[in-house]
Amino acid sequence: MPGRNTLGAPKGLLRHRRTTGDEFWKKKLRDAEELKTRQAEYNEAVPTNAKVIFYESMSGARMMDSPYALFARIFDDPAFRDHHHVWSVRSQDLVPDELKDEPRVTFVTRNTDAHMYFLALAGHIIGNSLLPEHFVRKTEQKYLNTWHGIAYKALGRTEDSPLGAAGSVYNLLQATHVLTPCPFMTETELSRFSLRGVFSGSLAEIGYPRQDLMLNMHQDRASRIKEELGLDPDRKTVLYAPTWRGNKGTARFDADQLEKDIDSLTKLDANVVFQAHHIMLRHIKDVDYGNIIVPPPSIVTNELLAVTDLLISDYSSIFFDFLATNKPIVHYLYDYDAYPYVSGWSGTTVTEQISPTT
Missing domain, CATH: 3.40.50.11820 (CDP-glycerol glycerophosphotransferase, N-terminal domain)
Incomplete structure (x- = not known):
């Protein structure tokens, strides 16, 4: 209560x-x-x-x-x-x-x-x-x-x-x-x-x-987060953090694609954590996450990044934050050909750095 x-x-x-x-x-x-x-x-x-x-x-x-x-x-x-x-x-x-x-x-x-x-x-x-x-x-x-x-x-x-x-x-x-x-x-x-x-x-x-939450996290806080998430200390931790599709007011996400991705991620020999963008949550109900870890609201995204060894994302700006760790990033852009025409882009200064094979 x-x-x-x-x-x-x-x-x-x-x-x-x-x-x-x-x-x-x-x-x-x-x-x-x-x-x-x-x-x-x-x-x-x-x-x-x-x-x-x-x-x-x-x-x-x-x-x-x-x-x-x-x-x-x-x-x-x-x-x-x-x-x-x-x-x-x-x-x-x-x-x-x-x-x-x-x-x-x-x-x-x-x-x-x-x-x-x-x-x-x-x-x-x-x-x-x-x-x-x-x-x-x-x-x-x-x-x-x-x-x-x-x-x-x-x-x-x-x-x-x-x-x-x-x-x-x-x-x-x-x-x-x-x-x-x-x-x-x-x-x-x-x-x-x-x-x-x-x-x-x-x-x-x-x-x-x-x-600062990511770069200057105290060790005791990191230990509590790992314990709360149930992370296996002998495995690397992978965070999958995709963003929504469409435009504000018409936001959407492909739940079928997510289920396929979740199925693939469950086969990794790693702690796999799924963090949805808050706008996505209304579009991905009733998804079976299997052994994928879904963090509670009490753990904020940048705290998750502090205990993450590899980030998988798409068009989310979360990867800019994670760059500061010098840890690997996988850009998973399964709808690369369609996405720019749906949500637009900020400009070539950013997008020329990313390709479907990154």
Whole structure:
């Protein structure tokens, strides 16, 4: 059962809320205009608290990516012991057991009063994608957008989509701070998201915090992950981490192909781990994974990479992260001829390095 803190917070932080109980924590608003109105009301009524930090990864998919890496570092730092942390998650089932009774962490779900309330309360907001379209940053709030990978697929403005992704542009323009991992992504975000000449915040080309989870993992954490996954210490560990197909809104994945791949992977003399992109999960139900290891949500992707000896992937930008380990990568591109016409490409600077035989 969820601990008391999965749907709670210190009373001192809740004095400005307009509803209580399930109406505050669980009831979701569905109407877009009502959401905008309610968020505006909270922005007006709730004073900003510089010691509250709000985190969200991929619309609340789970605690993951660079926001999680920053949380893990800040949470353990004695200098921030008096700060309260708020995580946006799609389901309370995604709350790690070790945090369910942690008084310094609160969990909220999108489109609830609780989510909007803490968005208005937090002095610092950390995200890696898009916050809700009803979010409007208050002047005194600091908003860090870390983004979530090197643009392997088409992103933002392209020849086929000259206006680009309006939601991403609107969201990034509200950020006070933006991180990029390399010159390629700096240029991509400035040009593909129409930031050049209009972005008034700070853009820092300093890498992704999530890489620290992989490159600087403590040995005791690595041992716990291996134990939790049930890895055989006498075997190498292979991670298969494919991405979704199609476009946002029409995402898909070939479950039949996956079943064939899983069948082949089960024959390897290795610990084989399967990590699906979170968008894929709705398309691959009822798949028999056999002896393939499927990690729980409590183990984030970059932690998996830390205990991986070989990565198998396709068009996922995960391989850019894994390059830093100098370990082998297999690019499994079974639909290479069709894929570029479905999802597009970011440009030859990336794709010329990859071929069907890599």
